[in-house]
Amino acid sequence: MTFRYPNGKLYTPADQTGKPAKKESNPNYSNRGMTLEEDLNETNRFYCSRNIAIVHKKPTPVQIVQVDYPRRSAAVIKEAYFKQSSTTDYNGVYKGRYLDFEAKETKNPSSFPLQNFHEHQIAHMTQILEQDGICFVILSAFGHIYLLPAGRLIHFWERMKDGGRKSITKAEIEDSGTLIPIGLHPRIDYIKAVEALYF
Numbered sequence: 776m777t778f779r780y781p782n783g784k785l786y787t788p789a790d791q792t793g794k795p796a797k798k799e800s801n802p803n804y805s806n807r808g809m810t811l812e813e814d815l816n817e818t819n820r821f822y823c824s825r826n827i828a829i830v831h832k833k834p835t836p837v838q839i840v841q842v843d844y845p846r847r848s849a850a851v852i853k854e855a856y857f858k859q860s861s862t863t864d865y866n867g868v869y870k871g872r873y874l875d876f877e878a879k880e881t882k883n884p885s886s887f888p889l890q891n892f893h894e895h896q897i898a899h900m901t902q903i904l905e906q907d908g909i910c911f912v913i914l915s916a917f918g919h920i921y922l923l924p925a926g927r928l929i930h931f932w933e934r935m936k937d938g939g940r941k942s943i944t945k946a947e948i949e950d951s952g953t954l955i956p957i958g959l960h961p962r963i964d965y966i967k968a969v970e971a972l973y974f
Contacts, residue, residue, distance in 0.1 A: 811880050811915045811963075815865065818961040828966055830867030830874060862899040863910075869969060873908040875900070876925075880915040886942035887916050889935050897932050900925040909973050913965055914952065917945055921952035922968040 812832070822828040841854035863877040877900075879891045903910040903925065910925035923943075931943045943951075953968040 811878050814962040815878055818963045821961040828869040830865055832865055875903045875908055875910045878913045886944050888942045920955040920963055921948055922955055922965055923952040927951040
């Protein structure tokens, strides 16, 4: 099955590229065998199963353009396009408050590039904050996981738009973000950081 982005570019999942995995010299979060997304999905299943929070990954709408019918009872999607750009990765509810967040990773050792975000995501986060929702970014950077409130991200984004830095420095993330410890159950216990920051 072939998927394409709205601009027509072919979507290729990282695990299907056929390239061998790179070996890392220092073991850190990024090479534990799980991706940030997989760990967050596992964390959200843990929260849901214990009625702590209900948070889900948002599906990206897909437009199907070619379908083969090898037999009457089966259809095979041969080509599809992502219909629109996504807003943020996750949304849900915690203690009656709306949660909305994006998850991003970088291997840059000294800063987090703002090019990892898009204008429509920043606009979406701004709208969530205007409605008194809880909005943040979970960043995997420098061998750690951080929760960065959307208000701080928007500040750094506006600084860039005004001609400033095109990245958030490691020191700024450490100062503005909340470190989320990595565990087993749950894997990324971001609700503790949400509780400390918003309740």
